[in-house]
Amino acid sequence: MNKYILLSCLFLQPLFSQNNSNNITISVKPGKVYYEKDQANKYLNFDFLIENKSNRNTILNAVEISVFDENNKLAKRDYVNVYSRESLELILTKPVEAHRTKLLFNPFPEFDVNIPLHKLHYEFSFQTEDGKENDIVTVDVFPEFYQTKTNLIPPVKGRVLIWDAHDYNSHHRRFDYTDSLFIKRGTTMNFQRYGYDFVVVDEQGTMYKGNPKINIEWYDDIADDNTDYYGFGVPIYATGDGIIVDIRDGVPDDRTISEAEILKNEKAYGGNYIIIDHQNGEFSWFGHLKQGSVKVKKGQKVKQGEIIGAMGASGNSLFPHLHYELRNGDGAKHVEGLPSYFNKYFRVFGSKKVAVKNGLLDAGDIIESK
Incomplete structure (x- = not known):
């Protein structure tokens, strides 16, 4: 038998007996786990916080999941490991250092819509x-379906590209709040867990005028002219x-942040922003607004579709x-994201447009609304 096939088979069973040394503990973040769903799939977005209480560095080499329905009947089993079914999490995993914690993003983010997600039983192999000591740690997760309470519409009209959303590879999703920078800020949760980046595009899906840009320059902080972009200055509408x-x-549109400002105002990373309390436990955040464009005041009531900024x-x-x-709040340090479903927009599929009464948005989607 091929050695990789053999290893795959072995990983379907526990590699080690349960270790009761309590060297490693794993907690689920956030404490209440939600899932989203559309016609085809269910989506999970949560993290595991691993704490190594031992005096030795330890390596995570496998994760197995067993999915059960409400009758405790097995509906699916899957696994990843460093030998035959590598995942982005395991490829990037460095040892969990002694007496340190590490954030691990759930490596099983998507399931067929017909699979019940009553209980998710995870088994972690360390x-x-x-190579002298092994640990098995098990964790059970009980996801709940989240139905957005607020009647939401897209905040930008016209043809819009969802440049990034909160899927498995999204930078909103992969927000490591255990990094020293965020610990210094006092951040304890992923406030942007369900975030979106909206950009205005033309018929070809381009977001700017003029010569082609080398997108790596954005990450190298090589600024270009904001007025080249179709979206700069377009109205932003209240989603609900x-x-x-x-x-x-009053913050300039210079694409920069001041760490000193963030330490004074935890929300300053978003530049100019507006936060709407929908009065039901849900809050809408609008960030990176154009300097001088905010049209509302603190304490003001707004209606869905009202222009609030640019x-x-x-x-x-x-x-x-x-x-x-x-x-679920208006801050950044102790706030978690919530799933959001939008109403009254069109999905663009080439020359075809499909009306969506209520649906999710995903990275790469092109939508239109009026």
Whole structure:
């Protein structure tokens, strides 16, 4: 038998007996796990916080999941490991250092819509760097379907590309709040877990005028002209009814942030922003707004579809766009994202447009609304 096939078979069974040394503990973040769904799939978006309490560095080499329905009947089993079914998580995994913690993004983010997600039983296999000690840690997760409470519409009209959303590879999803920078800021959760970046595009899906740009320059902080972008200055609309609980205006559209400002105001990373409290536990955040464009005041009531500002490039912005997210509070340190479903828009499929009464948005989607 091929050695890789053999290893795959072996990983379907526990590699080691349960280790009761309590060297490693794993907690689920956030504490309440939600899933989203569309006609084809269910989507999970949560993390595992691994704490190594031992005096040795340890390596995560395999994760297995067993999915059960409400009758505790097995519906699916899957696994990843460093030998035959590598995942982005395991490829990038460095040892969990002694007496340190590490954030691991759930490596099983998507399931067929027909698979019940009543209980997810995870089994993590660890081994010390010298290979002399092994640990098995099990964790059970009980996801809940989240139905957005607020009647939401897209915040940008016209033809829009969802440049990034909150899928498995999204930078919103892969926000490591255990990094020393965020620990210094006091961040303890992923406030942008369900975030979106909206950009205005033309018929070809291009977001700017003029000569082609080398997109790596955005990451190298080589600024170009904001006015080259179709979206710069376009109106931003309230996604739903609510009360303005916070605003910020006057920040230049220079695509930069000041760490000193963030330490004074945890929300300053978004440059100019507006936060709407929908009065039901859900808050809408609109970030990177154009300097001087905010049209609302703190405490003001707004209606869905009302113009509240304009798209800009203030704060931590690669280029002019709108960062939008639904969340459970108006801060950044102790706030978690929430799933959001939108109404009254069209999905663009080439020359065909399909009306969506209520649906999810995903990275790469092209939508239109009026």
